[in-house]
Amino acid sequence: MTQDNPSKDNWGTIKQKLIETKQQWAKEKRLITGTSGDRNQERLPPGQREVKNWPVLDLGIQPDIAAQDWRLQVDGLVKKPVAWDWSKFQQLPLREFVSDIHCVTAWSRFDNHWQGVATRAILDIVTPHDQARFVICHSYDGYTTNLTLADFAAEDALLAVAWEGKPISREHGGPVRVVVPKLYFWKSAKWLKRIEITDQDKPGYWEVRGYHNRGDPWEEERYGR
Numbered sequence: 001m002t003q004d005n006p007s008k009d010n011w012g013t014i015k016q017k018l019i020e021t022k023q024q025w026a027k028e029k030r031l032i033t034g035t036s037g038d039r040n041q042e043r044l045p046p047g048q049r050e051v052k053n054w055p056v057l058d059l060g061i062q063p064d065i066a067a068q069d070w071r072l073q074v075d076g077l078v079k080k081p082v083a084w085d086w087s088k089f090q091q092l093p094l095r096e097f098v099s100d101i102h103c104v105t106a107w108s109r110f111d112n113h114w115q116g117v118a119t120r121a122i123l124d125i126v127t128p129h130d131q132a133r134f135v136i137c138h139s140y141d142g143y144t145t146n147l148t149l150a151d152f153a154a155e156d157a158l159l160a161v162a163w164e165g166k167p168i169s170r171e172h173g174g175p176v177r178v179v180v181p182k183l184y185f186w187k188s189a190k191w192l193k194r195i196e197i198t199d200q201d202k203p204g205y206w207e208v209r210g211y212h213n214r215g216d217p218w219e220e221e222r223y224g225r
């Protein structure tokens, strides 16, 4: 990859190359160490290295959503679908969370302090039907990612509004992004727009491009099904 500082009009091309590179990694099964880690013994999952900064990864679009235009829809197989605007969303209970980030491109970042709404609190409000098994997250940049309802409902999963005491920046997916710490970070949708609860799995942006359907870092579920 080039060390040059790309000019603004090169940005789309550069990001396209990044997407192609990541797709190529899936084909070549890059970074696979072939081991599984013990999440109770080691902090770093297999094949990962710790970084102190927080890298930005996206598809070349960083949506800029004004508070008055922002909506979050939660729908599908639920008893009470909702469409919150910013002021309604503010009324949900905020909690503090601390967790590590593990990106499939091999960087991990420890001890991120988040503030946000527990995904369980969201599910309690909308109340999924008994047939519900999957959650599809849809974002303002067109990105999607799929999770099982159980993974989405993990006790440490949240819709984050703040990181290290400050509102989530636009580049990191603000105003609201998902954080599911137990899975690779591509499962954590930035610029969240819609949470679809379904009985059918729908592989998302990276999942249809060779990335693993579940993405557990400790099992090194980087690629494949």
Ligand SMILES: Nc1nc2c(c(=O)[nH]1)N[C@H]1C(S)=C(S)[C@@H](COP(=O)(O)O)O[C@H]1N2
Pocket: 054, 055, 056, 057, 058, 059, 103, 104, 139, 140, 141, 143, 171, 172, 173, 185, 186, 187, 188, 189, 190, 191
């Ligand atoms: N909406 C959206 N969410 C996304 C992505 C994206 O391109 N669009 N990229 C994913 C990937 S591959 C990663 S590693 C993380 C990166 O989040 P960060 O830029 O805050 O580090 O967001 C995930 N969520």
Ligand SMILES: [Mo]
Pocket: 057, 103, 104, 105, 185, 186
């Ligand atoms: Mo990623």
